[in-house]
Amino acid sequence: MRLFTIDRVKCAFHLDETIKDMRKKNLLLGFGLLFITTVAAVGCNGKSSVTTEETEKPADEPTELIANIDAANLLTTVCYACHNPKSGSHDEMLAPPLVGIKQQYLNATANRAGFVERMAAFVTNPSEDKALMKGPIRRFGLMPKPPVTDEQIKAIVTFIYDNELPTPAWFAEHEEQMHGKAKD
Ligand code: HEC
DSSP states (O other), X not given: OHHHHHHHHHHHHHHHHHHXXXXXXXXXXXXXXXXXXXXXXXXXXXXXXXXXXXXXXXXXXXXXXHHHHHHHHHHHHTGGGTSOTTOSSGGGOSSOOHHHHHHHHHHHXXXXXXXXXXHHHHHHSOOTTTOSOSHHHHHHOOOOOOXXXXXXXXXXXXXHHHSOOOOOTTHHHHHHHHTTSOOO
16 A cells, blocks of 8 residues: 555655656747757848849740740641641642751741741741742642740741651652752
């Protein structure tokens, strides 16, 4: 019985001590957390200002990338509706493949700016006058004005200049057959 009481007292004392201890710890923990938060906040501030600096430098790169993706999409959805490089044969084409047209424009112009200007001028407002080749007009009829803005046309045409275009499987053979025939 006694033992029990002593034990209880001991136990109560111990509990009391534990609670006190916990309070102390909590206080410490509180201060600790405060300290960590402060350090974290300062750390984050420092970090975020570095990130801002980093993203500010190459400001126009992502925009150019978006323009590129946009141009690639328009090329495949709008232009390839007729200039489809996947057409099975020359007879299935609704328009000449752009890879061949690109070569003609490369031959006819001196540089990237000249290429873009000349091709954009035709695409923006197709006319027999502006066309480099008259043969396709006779065969397919004049290309209609595509449903894109002038700015999008510039982006598409620049994309055509900057990137290798897919060549239809039959194209090389067709070029060979055409070789030597009167050019128009
Ligand atoms: C509705 C069908 C059609 C669409 C869509 C189309 N084209 Fe054409 N395109 C033609 C045809 C047909 C020709 C050949 C006749 C001609 O030159 O007008 C042609 C010819 C061209 C030529 C060569 C003109 C020359 O100088 O001889 C270029 C460049 C051209 N297309 C670019 C484009 C671009 C870029 C797009 C997408 C924005 C596009 N086309 C969308 C039908 C189309």
